[in-house]
Amino acid sequence: MKPKDHEEQLRQFFNNNTLDDQMRLKKYVREHPTNKMAWYLLGREYDSLGKRGKALYCYGQAGEIYEAFENQTITVSLESQEALEQLDRRGKRKRWLSRARLAVLLALIVFGIAYLPAFAPAPEPETQTALPALPKDVSLEQVQQTKVYYIAGAKTKERVGAALQEMLIKERINSYAILASGKLTEDGKWISWLQPPDILLSVEGKQDAAQQQIQYHDAESCQCVPTEDSKPKSIYQSWMGQREQEVVLRSAIDAYRRINGKLPENLQALNQPHPQNILPGVTPFMEQLYEQDKAQLTDTVIPQGSPSASGTPTTVPPSQGSGSSGNGQEASASGLQKPLKDPLRIIVDKTNHRLALVSGTIIVRSYPVGLGADRTPEGTFEIAEKVRNPNGKSNGDFGSRGMGLSNPLYAIHGTNKPNSIGKDESLGCVRMLKEDIEELFDMAPIGTPVTIGKGLLPSEIKRGEPVFTLPLTSNETNPGKVYKWLD
Numbered sequence: 001m002k003p004k005d006h007e008e009q010l011r012q013f014f015n016n017n018t019l020d021d022q023m024r025l026k027k028y029v030r031e032h033p034t035n036k037m038a039w040y041l042l043g044r045e046y047d048s049l050g051k052r053g054k055a056l057y058c059y060g061q062a063g064e065i066y067e068a069f070e071n072q073t074i075t076v077s078l079e080s081q082e083a084l085e086q087l088d089r090r091g092k093r094k095r096w097l098s099r100a101r102l103a104v105l106l107a108l109i110v111f112g113i114a115y116l117p118a119f120a121p122a123p124e125p126e127t128q129t130a131l132p133a134l135p136k137d138v139s140l141e142q143v144q145q146t147k148v149y150y151i152a153g154a155k156t157k158e159r160v161g162a163a164l165q166e167m168l169i170k171e172r173i174n175s176y177a178i179l180a181s182g183k184l185t186e187d188g189k190w191i192s193w194l195q196p197p198d199i200l201l202s203v204e205g206k207q208d209a210a211q212q213q214i215q216y217h218d219a220e221s222c223q224c225v226p227t228e229d230s231k232p233k234s235i236y237q238s239w240m241g242q243r244e245q246e247v248v249l250r251s252a253i254d255a256y257r258r259i260n261g262k263l264p265e266n267l268q269a270l271n272q273p274h275p276q277n278i279l280p281g282v283t284p285f286m287e288q289l290y291e292q293d294k295a296q297l298t299d300t301v302i303p304q305g306s307p308s309a310s311g312t313p314t315t316v317p318p319s320q321g322s323g324s325s326g327n328g329q330e331a332s333a334s335g336l337q338k339p340l341k342d343p344l345r346i347i348v349d350k351t352n353h354r355l356a357l358v359s360g361t362i363i364v365r366s367y368p369v370g371l372g373a374d375r376t377p378e379g380t381f382e383i384a385e386k387v388r389n390p391n392g393k394s395n396g397d398f399g400s401r402g403m404g405l406s407n408p409l410y411a412i413h414g415t416n417k418p419n420s421i422g423k424d425e426s427l428g429c430v431r432m433l434k435e436d437i438e439e440l441f442d443m444a445p446i447g448t449p450v451t452i453g454k455g456l457l458p459s460e461i462k463r464g465e466p467v468f469t470l471p472l473t474s475n476e477t478n479p480g481k482v483y484k485w486l487d
Contacts, residue, residue: 255447370431
């Protein structure tokens with residue numbers, strides 16, 4: 001059977017069923033074990049859940065379909081095969097248990113037993129981004145007080161010394177301070193957030209600044225015997241998780257202020273039901289941060305080049321090089337800068353089919369996208385609307401998430417044509433893979449500026465590991481509207 005025949009068969013099956021994507025696919029492959037397209041799609045579902053072993057088995061069953069879409073061969077380990085066989089056994093056991101539970105419930109109804117709620121399934125736990133583990137002698141509060149600085153470029157002894165002196169003069173170090181060398185992207189114009197930097201030195205705060213302990217961790221930059229860096233690396237990893245949540249919250253507050261002309265009265269104002277769903281929800285850390293540092297969070301610089309109030313797009317290049325903070329402010333002579341201090345922006349590069357979420361000169365995430373060549377407009381827009389399951393589907397033309405632009409004809413959305421990613425097959429919209437659009441949806445609030453142009457980004461792809469997620473606390477669906485984006 002040809003891939004198109006597989007796709008049409010799957011489309012008819014999904015249109016006649018109401019189960020969620022993964023359950024549909026599992027049911028479908030049991031009924032059609034020779035359908036390689038179904039095995040491939042089920043493998044992608046497992047991959048999006050981090051179940052790599054099961055995904056590999058499914059890809060193995062998909063055979064040439066996997067190789068055609070992924071342009072690589074697949075090797076399935078014995079462990080992967082055993083994992084899926086075990087899953088199938090568990091599935092049969094679960095079906096038997098479900099029938100048994102149904103029989104018990106019917107019996108309880110007949111005999112008038114009043115304790116049916118005890119048999120109700122527990123609600124699914126909310127998912128959200130967790131912070132990495134810390135050394136035993138370091139608390140999350142200390143990490144919150146930690147200050148991290150980047151330099152981009154040469155790690156000379158003189159340059160690192162100048163940056164250290166600037167750090168010590170600029171701010172009091174209450175907990176820890178870390179100086180890192182941000183890794184430049186392949187084009188040399190951006191710093192890659194997810195590429196682990198070199199930890200150059202760390203400073204432990206003391207009441208008496210003269211007693212602050214400076215530890216050098218990079219032989220090249222200090223021309224010395226460096227000290228072991230496991231502790232500052234652990235602190236840095238947890239700090240990264242905190243800063244991602246902070247920049248998302250900061251960007252949402254900034255967007256609310258630009259949209260409404262005032263600051264939000266509380267965090268609940270950010271996660272109202274559609275169409276006021278600036279964010280899906282907030283994490284406990286975001287709540288804590290808001291209560292502790294409300295003044296700092298609301299002191300946000302609006303980036304230059306934001307769309308005007310009328311929504312008219314203007315062409316604005318991204319900030320480039322290590323000398324700009326992304327909002328027109330120049331970095332120091334030593335190249336010292338605080339990462340993720342600027343509100344988030346989205347940049348789409350039509351040349352290499354990439355979409356990046358950026359803060360200043362730092363690429364926070366970078367994804368492959370499908371575009372429409374000249375049909376995709378260039379300029380600067382805004383995210384005007386965010387909706388889950390556009391047109392009531394998670395597997396329709398617009399996928400499970402849609403982010404409408406200030407030009408209502410276009411959107412950044414998912415797709416049921418994953419093989420179109422990296423190509424110019426859309427009618428003008430920006431298409432993304434399911435796991436990518438869902439991460440971007442949680443990170444980029446309504447009001448996020450979107451710049452579309454050519455030659456703006458490197459070709460590197462950087463996804464979150466683990467994927468950034470926020471708890472869902474509001475209704476983000478819009479069943480009363482049929483979306484007619486150009487796809």
